[in-house]
Amino acid sequence: QMGQILTITILGSTCLGMATALVSERERGLWRHYQLLPIPTHRLLISVMSVRFIIVGLAVLLQMVLAKWIYGTPFPGHPVLFILVFPIVVFGFLGLALILTAMAKDVPSVQALGQCIFLPMILIGGVGIPLIALPSWAKMVATFMPGRYAVELLQSCYQSAPLPIGSILFPILALLGIGIVAMIAGLKILHWDRYQPVSKRSILWIAIALVAWLGVGSLAILTERVDSSGQLNTITLADISEQQLNAIDFETLPEDNGFYTPLAPPLKGQRLTFRMKEFQPRLEQWKPAQVPNNTQAVLNLLCVAANSDIVQDRSEATIARMVFDNMQQQFEVQELTQVLAWIILNPDSGRVLTSIPELGLSMEVHPDIVRERCNWYARKYLGRLIGKISENE
Numbered sequence: 131q132m133g134q135i136l137t138i139t140i141l142g143s144t145c146l147g148m149a150t151a152l153v154s155e156r157e158r159g160l161w162r163h164y165q166l167l168p169i170p171t172h173r174l175l176i177s178v179m180s181v182r183f184i185i186v187g188l189a190v191l192l193q194m195v196l197a198k199w200i201y202g203t204p205f206p207g208h209p210v211l212f213i214l215v216f217p218i219v220v221f222g223f224l225g226l227a228l229i230l231t232a233m234a235k236d237v238p239s240v241q242a243l244g245q246c247i248f249l250p251m252i253l254i255g256g257v258g259i260p261l262i263a264l265p266s267w268a269k270m271v272a273t274f275m276p277g278r279y280a281v282e283l284l285q286s287c288y289q290s291a292p293l294p295i296g297s298i299l300f301p302i303l304a305l306l307g308i309g310i311v312a313m314i315a316g317l318k319i320l321h322w323d324r325y326q327p328v329s330k331r332s333i334l335w336i337a338i339a340l341v342a343w344l345g346v347g348s349l350a351i352l353t354e355r356v357d358s359s360g361q362l363n364t365i366t367l368a369d370i371s372e373q374q375l376n377a378i379d380f381e382t383l384p385e386d387n388g389f390y391t392p393l394a395p396p397l398k399g400q401r402l403t404f405r406m407k408e409f410q411p412r413l414e415q416w417k418p419a420q421v422p423n424n425t426q427a428v429l430n431l432l433c434v435a436a437n438s439d440i441v442q443d444r445s446e447a448t449i450a451r452m453v454f455d456n457m458q459q460q461f462e463v464q465e466l467t468q469v470l471a472w473i474i475l476n477p478d479s480g481r482v483l484t485s486i487p488e489l490g491l492s493m494e495v496h497p498d499i500v501r502e503r504c505n506w507y508a509r510k511y512l513g514r515l516i517g518k519i520s521e522n523e
Contacts, residue, residue: 132203133285136190137219137257137277143189144223146244148182149230153240156231161322172317179224186220204288212287215302219280221313222305226276228316229339232332251277274347279304300353304346311342370471378474380513383506391439391506392447396521397455406448412489413456424461426480428469429504431457433483436503437491454511463515470512477505 155161164174197203206212226247234240252258254268256278261269272278279301286298316339319332384390394400402410413419418430435450443449457466473480482500485492513519 131260132194132197132288133281133283134257134260135197136193136284137280138252139189139193140186140220140280141223141248141251141257141277143186144182144220144227145230145247146241147185148178148224148227149234149240149244150237152178152227152231153234154237156322157236165322171322175228175317175320182224182227183217183220187216190216206287207289208287211298212284215283215287215298218302218305218309219283222276222280222309225309225312225314225316225339228320229312229336232316232319232321233336251275256281270351273350274343276305276308276343276346279346300350304350308339308342308346312339315339370468370475374475375467375471375516378471378509378512380509380518383509383513383519386510387447391435391503391510392450393454393507393510394447394451397448397451402448403445406445406452409445409449409489410452413452414459416489418483419456419460424465425469425472428457428461428466429473429480430483432473432504432507433500434486434489434491435507436500437483437486437493437495439503439507440495440499441491441493443491450507453507454514457511467512467515470508470515474505474508474512477501 152161161171165171167174194203194205198205230240230243230247234243254264254271255275256264256269256272257280261272261278261281264272282301283298283305315335319329319335386393386395413434416434419427421427421430431453435446435453438446438449461469478501482497482504484497484500485494510519514521
């Protein structure tokens with residue numbers, strides 16, 4: 131969760147820390163004196179933001195070092211990427227700090243206004259609570275908040291696997307867009323007289339800054355990025371070693387004809403019910419099983435078997451076998467082996483489906499139980515692929 135922890139630090143130091151400092155200096159009349167200097171005010175502001183950037187950088191560095199020393203937390207797996215995206219994350223919040231400075235009339239007002247932004251990002255913006263643990267409506271709301279994209283960028287730096295540029299491009303553009311609009315709006319409405327009221331012009335610029343949030347969120351929804359932070363990375367054939375594969379346990383799985391995770395024998399030559407004859411082509415055309423990310427596609431198929439098991443569908447064993455057959459038709463054996471092994475070794479990764487109404491599994495089930503059953507079915511399927519489990523004809 132280092133991405134979340136670091137985002138909280140950056141958010142607090144910029145939106146609360148810098149805004150509080152600027153309003154405090156304005157209350158004491160310092161900035162009215164600064165305006166008498168033969169230096170443009172915007173240069174002084176740039177120097178203030180530069181100092182704040184250094185303060186945030188030192189705070190984040192201290193956090194990472196202490197986390198490594200005390201808890202053994204690893205340093206970023208992509209340090210160069212971290213150095214590149216860190217300024218973007220900070221920039222995304224500095225403009226917001228300027229807007230808060232302009233809106234607040236005194237230091238207590240800064241704290242109140244800051245919490246109005248800080249707390250929603252922490253609670254439902256994917257910062258304090260992981261996005262994957264939030265309900266669907268909160269994930270939708272989080273797409274409009276910059277904190278979610280800050281977490282995505284910083285957390286991606288901690289992954290050890292190769293990082294596709296497409297997975298971080300949208301968060302980078304989102305934070306840059308929000309930061310630029312907020313910075314322009316903040317500079318336009320910033321004032322150094324503590325008694326100056328918020329004008330209609332200021333309200334217009336604040337609205338423009340919020341439009342940037344709305345634009346980013348709307349684009350995220352249109353491009354189906356609502357659950358992107360919970361999606362798995364595509365697995366390469368070299369990601370899972372032979373040693374990791376051999377360490378997977380196949381001995382403690384429930385029986386195929388038992389109460390949990392039943393699995394029918396191969397369907398060749400078997401007589402199917404009318405419902406199952408209809409179910410098979412629907413499963414083959416099911417869009418979540420055809421997403422470009424093969425790892426997420428396999429996990430989605432595992433969710434079909436898991437959901438049918440949890441709701442005790444009358445054809446749960448047959449559905450589980452159809453899921454396995456579909457996987458083998460859609461993916462090469464070596465690739466499917468690697469993906470299933472990765473899902474088993476990373477049981478908390480990826481986005482699971484808690485209901486699948488388009489396949490007749492509309493009952494809502496708990497995501498933790500879905501993950502457990504997905505893991506069991508993944509091991510049953512993998513065991514058959516690598517010869518650890520024999521088929522019962």
